Structure formats: structure tokens, C-alpha cells
Amino acid sequence: MLKIEGLSKSFDGFMAVSNVSLDVKKGEIVAVIGPNGAGKSTLFNLISGVLKPDSGRIIFKGENIAGLPSHAICKKGLSRSFQIVNVFERMTVFENVQISIMAREKMNWNFFTPSSRVLIEETMQILASVGLTEKKDSVCGLLSHGDRKVLEIAVALGGNPEFLILDEPTAGMAPEETGRCIDLIKGLCDRFGLTILFCEHDMELVFAIASRIMVMTRGATLIQGSCDEVRGNQAVQDVYLGGSEVC
Amino acid sequence: MMHRGLSKRNWGIAAAVLAFLLLLPLFLPRFYVYQISLILVYGLLATSLNIVLGYGGVFQFHHCVFYGMGGYATALFLTKTGLPFVVSFAAGGVFAAILSFLMGLITIRLSKLYFGMLQISLGSLVWAIIYRWYSFTGGDDGIHGIELPDLVSSPRGSYYFTLAVTLLCLFVIYKILKSPFGSVLQGIRDNPVRSGMVGINVKRHILAALIIAGFFGGVAGSLFVVVDRTVFPDMLFWTLSLEVLVMCLIGGWFKFFGPMLGAAIVIALRTFVSGFTVYWALVYGIVMIFVIFFLPDGVLGFFEEKIKPAKGRAIADKG
Numbered sequence: 261m262l263k264i265e266g267l268s269k270s271f272d273g274f275m276a277v278s279n280v281s282l283d284v285k286k287g288e289i290v291a292v293i294g295p296n297g298a299g300k301s302t303l304f305n306l307i308s309g310v311l312k313p314d315s316g317r318i319i320f321k322g323e324n325i326a327g328l329p330s331h332a333i334c335k336k337g338l339s340r341s342f343q344i345v346n347v348f349e350r351m352t353v354f355e356n357v358q359i360s361i362m363a364r365e366k367m368n369w370n371f372f373t374p375s376s377r378v379l380i381e382e383t384m385q386i387l388a389s390v391g392l393t394e395k396k397d398s399v400c401g402l403l404s405h406g407d408r409k410v411l412e413i414a415v416a417l418g419g420n421p422e423f424l425i426l427d428e429p430t431a432g433m434a435p436e437e438t439g440r441c442i443d444l445i446k447g448l449c450d451r452f453g454l455t456i457l458f459c460e461h462d463m464e465l466v467f468a469i470a471s472r473i474m475v476m477t478r479g480a481t482l483i484q485g486s487c488d489e490v491r492g493n494q495a496v497q498d499v500y501l502g503g504s505e506v507c
Numbered sequence: 508m509m510h511r512g513l514s515k516r517n518w519g520i521a522a523a524v525l526a527f528l529l530l531l532p533l534f535l536p537r538f539y540v541y542q543i544s545l546i547l548v549y550g551l552l553a554t555s556l557n558i559v560l561g562y563g564g565v566f567q568f569h570h571c572v573f574y575g576m577g578g579y580a581t582a583l584f585l586t587k588t589g590l591p592f593v594v595s596f597a598a599g600g601v602f603a604a605i606l607s608f609l610m611g612l613i614t615i616r617l618s619k620l621y622f623g624m625l626q627i628s629l630g631s632l633v634w635a636i637i638y639r640w641y642s643f644t645g646g647d648d649g650i651h652g653i654e655l656p657d658l659v660s661s662p663r664g665s666y667y668f669t670l671a672v673t674l675l676c677l678f679v680i681y682k683i684l685k686s687p688f689g690s691v692l693q694g695i696r697d698n699p700v701r702s703g704m705v706g707i708n709v710k711r712h713i714l715a716a717l718i719i720a721g722f723f724g725g726v727a728g729s730l731f732v733v734v735d736r737t738v739f740p741d742m743l744f745w746t747l748s749l750e751v752l753v754m755c756l757i758g759g760w761f762k763f764f765g766p767m768l769g770a771a772i773v774i775a776l777r778t779f780v781s782g783f784t785v786y787w788a789l790v791y792g793i794v795m796i797f798v799i800f801f802l803p804d805g806v807l808g809f810f811e812e813k814i815k816p817a818k819g820r821a822i823a824d825k826g
């Protein structure tokens with residue numbers, strides 16, 4: 261479904277992503293792991309069109325999407341969440357998800373129906389599926405960190421994507437919140453048939469839900485393989501024992 | 508956060524203000540009726556600016572270009588063609604919207620302050636053309652004593668026409684800002700990157716908002732022709748744009764009626780203080796500083812906070 265070939269991006273000569281290749285098939289959950297600063301977020305920014313790659317191809321559903329603006333990529337069925345919560349702070353939880361659905365339904369050109377009367381059902385459905393129904397009227401700037409991370413995913417779901425990218429979905433969550441989040445991610449894949457690409461520092465979580473893993477260091481692909489292959493790989497152990505540790 | 512309809516008290520205030528505005532020419536001298544008309548015109552202008560400024564987060568530094576364009580379009584149609592008044596009046600908004608679209612195509616490539624700077628340069632170009640094109644626009648003299656149809660030529664007629672058009676425009680702007688288009692616009696203001704990521708073409712959306720703001724700015728310009736029967740190049744000089752920005756700031760640009768209130772305060776200050784002292788700019792400056800330091804949400808924001816029912820505040824604090 262998603263195939264990346266020779267993707268590179270440099271910031272003022274510093275290669276944040278260099279010659280990365282990656283392959284994700286429909287219905288899979290693929291994890292990207294690697295130490296801090298490995299280039300995971302940059303890779304996701306390239307795929308989702310937040311950044312433009314210097315070179316390389318990103319084939320999504322048979323089409324090269326490298327360099328397209330993010331709204332065009334989203335329209336093709338690819339949504340993402342951000343590592344650092346990146347939502348509409350001044351709006352309520354409900355409005356956050358609603359805006360995302362409005363964009364999908366091309367309702368942003370509707371000038372005369374009050375927003376407070378549209379897409380109520382769809383929005384409530386998504387809020388229910390992530391467990392935020394009770395908090396729907398809270399201004400999201402005032403939510404707890406865990407709820408904000410979940411909202412981050414809910415906003416991405418508003419686009420009704422086929423392919424979902426999650427950048428450290430559980431970072432900073434309390435253990436029980438993490439458990440809830442794992443169930444959520446698994447559910448998305450099982451129930452809605454979503455294909456998921458995510459990155460995470462929590463190895464237990466990675467091994468619990470990923471079907472395959474790609475390891476990155478210093479911007480480059482180290483290996484891509486099944487959980488066991490990655491676990492047994494000497495180079496991977498060197499990277500993880502070698503210094504900058506998993507946080 | 509969101510205003511779900513008007514509360515009982517707000518309905519009361521709205522009804523009182525409306526009754527006052529409707530009855531006012533019956534008991535106020537002509538001079539004051541004229542001043543109130545000006546407040547309506549500038550209030551509409553400031554509200555139209557606020558569509559993109561407060562709700563879209565766009566640095567629209569030279570909004571008056573569209574106001575001037577609207578005024579000149581209506582004035583020129585009235586003096587140079589025999590078309591009916593309605594057509595000439597509508598030409599103001601339409602031409603301003605077209606100008607806004609053309610300028611937007613260029614300025615939208617830049618963001619934030621650079622957008623504003625480029626807009627000032629392009630706007631000044633439009634000003635220079637109008638200023639220099641003596642044979643067509645009257646140059647620095649402008650156009651005076653424009654003939655209006657009987658219905659709007661009397662002081663009362665022009666006042667009621669201005670009031671009706673302003674109220675209609677405010678209603679439409681309000682509807683637009685509460686629609687999905689308006690919600691998305693506010694989303695872009697709060698977080699353009701995320702807006703793009705949920706599938707919104709941010710530049711195109713902003714461009715549409717610019718056209719709408721330009722249109723209503725143009726209508727305000729046409730109204731000025733009805734009130735004052737003149738147009739002059741200063742209508743699109745950048746200092747007026749600054750003044751309208753200040754109106755939004757003073758009144759409160761996160762509130763729908765903030766710019767209207769700001770316009771009322773500025774016009775009232777200008778009228779009454781300049782009657783007492785030639786240093787009215789000084790008074791004006793002091794008021795500005797006071798507002799910026801003590802009322803960051805503007806005058807309207809301040810009073811709404813003061814009289815907000817305790818229940819609403821508790822919900823906002825709870826989280």
C-alpha cells in the first residue's frame with residue numbers, strides 16, 4: 261500500500277533522513293523504532309507532506325505522492341497524528357473532530373448552515389470509538405495529557421483514512437492510559453481494517469502490536485523485518501545499548 | 508466557547524440598541540445622525556476586516572484599499588453611467604471583491620508579516636493610480652456632490668438605508684462565521700499545519716475569506732458615498748487602514764461586535780475630543796496604550812468577562 265524508495269531530506273547539510281526505504285502492506289501495523297533524533301518524525305513529515313523531500317519516491321496506492329501538499333495527501337486517504345499534540349487548542353473536543361470531518365466532507369464551502377447543526381452523529385461516533393464522549397465540551401487546551409494524545413488520534417480519524425500514521429501515540433502517558441491506547445490502535449486495525457505506521461519508544465508496546473518493524477538510526481534504515489528478526493539482530497542491540505537510550 | 512444562540516439578556520440588549528437606532532433621527536440633530544451613520548460605515552468596515560484578521564489570523568494591514576475601491580466604483584458608476592442606483596451601489600462590493608481576489612493571488616504566497624507588507628505595497632500602488640489618474644478619478648480632489656436618488660438623498664433616507672444595509676451585512680457575516688466555512692477559517696487561524704493535514708487547502712480557504720472581507724469592505728465604501736456624497740484618495744491611504752485595525756483592537760477582535768464597538772469609540776473620541784482640543788491625537792494615543800496594557804481582549808472582551816454568568820465561567824475552568 262505504501263512503498264518508500266531512497267527517500268532523503270537534509271536540513272542545512274544535516275541528513276535527517278537519508279536513503280530510507282520502507283514497505284507497508286494493506287492491513288499491516290508497521291513500527292518504526294530508533295533512538296532520539298533518528299529521523300522518525302522527519303520521515304513521517306515527509307510522507308504526510310508537512311515537509312518536502314530532497315529526493316526519493318513515496319508510492320501510496322500506486323501513485324507517487326512525494327512533494328504533494330498535505331491537504332492533497334489527506335484527500336487520498338492518509339491521515340496522521342503528531343508527536344507533540346497539534347490540535348485546535350481554542351476549540352472544544354467536539355469541534356476538533358468535527359472540523360476534521362467537515363474537511364473530509366468538503367463542507368468547508370458551506371456558508372450558511374450553522375456549524376453547530378452539522379455532522380453531529382459522525383463526530384459523536386468517532387468520539388465514542390476513542391472514549392472521549394464525556395469530554396466532548398471541554399476546551400482541549402484544558403484536557404489532561406493522555407486525553408490530548410487520544411484526541412490527536414481522533415482528529416486524524418475524522419478524515420476516515422485508509423492509512424494512519426501515528427507519531428509516538430503513547431508518549432508521556434500513564435501506564436493505564438497506555439493500555440487503553442494500545443487497545444484503541446489494535447481495534448482500529450482489526451475492526452476498521454486500517455493500515456497503520458507508527459513509531460514508539462516503548463518496546464513492549466511495539467512488540468505487542470506491530471506485525472513488522474523498521475529500525476532507523478541517524479536517518480538511515482538499519483533493517484526492516486519481523487519482530488523476531490529485529491529482536492535477534494546484533495546491530496539493533498548495538499544501537500540500543502550503545503548510548504542514547506530508549507526513553 | 509461557542510455561542511449557542513443569544514441569551515435572554517443579549518436579546519434584550521439587541522432590541523434596545525435596535526430601537527434606539529431606529530428612533531434616533533426623530534429626536535437627534537442632523538449632525539449626530541451623520542456621526543452615527545459614520546459609525547455604522549466604519550463599524551461595517553472594521554467588522555469586514557475582522558473576518559480575516561480576528562477569525563482568520565491574517566495580517567490584513569491595508570484593508571482600506573477595498574473600502575476605497577468600493578467607494579470609487581459606486582461613485583464612478585453614479586457619475587459616469589446612467590445605470591440604476593442599485594447597480595451602482597452593488598458595483599462597490601463586486602469591484603472590491605475582484606480587487607481583493609487579484610491582490611490575494613499575489614499576497615497569499617507569503618505569510619504573516621510578509622503578507623501584510625506586500626499588501627501595503629500593492630495597496631499603495633492602487634492608491635497612487637487613483638491619486639494620479641486625474642481625468643478619471645478626479646485625482647487628489649476626489650469626486651464631490653454625487654447625485655443620489657430621492658430615496659436616499661435626504662439625511663433620514665441615507666441614514667435608514669445605511670442602517671438597513673449595515674444590519675443586513677452584519678447578519679450575513681455572522682452567519683458565514685458560524686458556518687462550517689467560518690469554523691474551518693478559525694481552525695486555520697489556530698493551527699494552519701493541522702488544518703492542512705486534515706485535508707483543508709489552507710491557501711484557497713484564506714483566499715476565499717479575503718474575497719469576502721474585501722466585498723464587505725467595498726460595501727462599506729459604497730455606504731460612505733451614500734452618507735457623504737464624496738470620495739477622495741485618503742479613503743484608501745494606509746493611515747486609514749491603521750485606524751481601522753485600531754478599531755478592531757480597541758473593541759476586541761475575538762468578539763463579533765468588538766470592531767463595531769471599537770468604531771463607535773474611535774469616532775466618538777474623534778468627534779468630541781477634537782471639539783475641545785487640537786491634541787486629540789494625543790488623547791487617542793493614551794486611550795490606545797491604556798487598552799493594550801489593561802484590556803488585552805478589547806473593551807467588549809473586558810465587559811463580557813465582567814458580566815459573564817458564574818456558571819459559564821465554572822465550565823470554562825473545569826476542563
Ligand SMILES: Nc1ncnc2c1ncn2[C@@H]1O[C@H](COP(=O)(O)OP(=O)(O)OP(=O)(O)O)[C@@H](O)[C@H]1O
Binds near residue numbers: 271301
Ligand atoms: N525543521 C528542522 N530543522 C533542522 N533540523 C531538524 C528539523 N527537524 C528535525 N531536525 C533534526 O533532524 C533530526 C531527526 O529529528 P526527528 O525529529 O525526525 O527525530 P525522531 O527520530 O523523531 O526523534 P524523537 O524520538 O526524539 O522524536 C534531529 O537531529 C533533529 O534535530
Ligand SMILES: [Mg+2]
Binds near residue numbers: 300302427
Ligand atoms: Mg519524533
